[in-house]
Amino acid sequence: MxxxxxxxxxxxxxxxxxxxxxxxxxxxxxxxxxxxxxxxxxxxxxxxxxxxxxxxxxxxxxxxxxxxxxxxxxxxxxxxxxxxxxxxxxxxxxxxxxxxxxxxxxxxxxxxxxxxxxxxxxxxxxxxxxxxxxxxxxxxxxxxxxxAPVERPAQHERLVGTASWSRFLSLFGVSFAFYLVLGDPTYWFDLVTGTAVGLIVALTLSHVTFTTAPTFPTSPLRVLRFSIYVPYLIVEIVKANLLISLVILRPSMPINPKMTRVKTRVRSGLPLLALANSITLTPGTLTVRANDQRLLVHTLIDDAREDLFDGGLERAIRFVFHGRGSASIASPRERGDTEVLEAGGEES
Known part of the structure; x- marks a missing residue:
């Protein structure tokens, strides 16, 4: 009873x-x-x-x-x-x-x-x-x-999509570029083997990799701007690595992890994806979620959080996709588009 x-x-x-x-x-x-x-x-x-x-x-x-x-x-x-x-x-x-x-x-x-x-x-x-x-x-x-001992429904989702040259070429390009990043793009053997690997991957997996056929909106000027952005991102990664290393080597270990929210001024889609991944590649910051123009980012140390709020990567991504003029904007901190998610959601 x-x-x-x-x-x-x-x-x-x-x-x-x-x-x-x-x-x-x-x-x-x-x-x-x-x-x-x-x-x-x-x-x-x-x-x-x-x-x-x-x-x-x-x-x-x-x-x-x-x-x-x-x-x-x-x-x-x-x-x-x-x-x-x-x-x-x-x-x-x-x-x-x-x-x-x-x-x-x-x-x-x-x-x-x-x-x-x-x-x-x-x-x-x-x-x-x-x-x-x-x-x-x-x-x-x-x-x-x-x-609950319930009966689970059978899954009958379609795995293989329709064939298309855009799927094939996209997967080949990604595979080939990734292979050369791991190897030596100036060595003929790596170029040959990279081509072979890219073709094998594209032939076997292009039907199941993309849910929709990819498009190629990239212009030659955007490619040039992206080639300028890559060295900048590498420098930021090196700087962040040094900061994290200094924190780890200090006896006091001044680690102060926080969950933060930043409302960016980049459009959703590829620009937001590029910004979210760039933040994740930089040690000390990890993009947990990207929704519309809002990023939820975990920051490990105060310096990483300050750099995030200064908006350097945001301006660089705007430069890549929209040109030099669009990069001249106020930082997220200056715009009031930052928030530290503590108890009660304290703003910074």
């Missing part, structure tokens, strides 16, 4: 409906007097940004549907079945399974819940399910859980 209290994390998965049904069924097996289902959706910190209200709206729609499912599955039962809903993660940054497990454990402790029912296809905003690493983290934090 007594009551049963369950935590059910939800995500848009093929098995979420079955998971809710199993949770209700398993919660009623011991014939409790009451069953309370805590339906929660975990979202990343960015969902609180006004431009990304769709994330919160989608979470609330999912919660509404799940409440309806619980009511349907609890029809004609003697126990008192109720639901409580919550959106988790709007005041913190949930990055990996560890963060999700700790958030679920804290919620379970606050509401005195018995166990968590886990969807085997649970993937909160990730590109792939987090099941196995999440299970390990749940065990680490001591939160009792059970994986």
């Amino acid at each position: 007594g009551s049963e209290r369950l935590l059910i994390p939800l995500s848009e998965s093929p098995t979420v409906r079955q998971t809710v049904a199993y949770a209700v069924q398993s919660g009623l097996e011991g014939a409790p007097e009451a069953l309370t289902c805590h339906l929660v959706v975990a979202v990343p910190y960015e969902a609180e940004v006004p431009e990304e209200r769709e994330t919160l709206e989608a979470a609330n729609r999912l919660l509404d549907r799940a409440m309806t499912w619980v009511q349907e599955d609890a029809t004609d039962v003697d126990a008192d079945v109720s639901c409580e809903t919550a959106v988790l993660g709007t005041d913190e940054y949930l990055f990996g399974p560890k963060d999700y497990a700790e958030t679920f454990a804290a919620y379970a402790d606050d509401h005195d819940l018995d166990r968590l029912v886990l969807d085997p296809e649970y993937h909160p905003g990730a590109s792939a399910p987090l099941l196995q690493p999440l299970e390990r983290e749940l065990e680490r934090v001591g939160l009792p859980f059970v994986e």
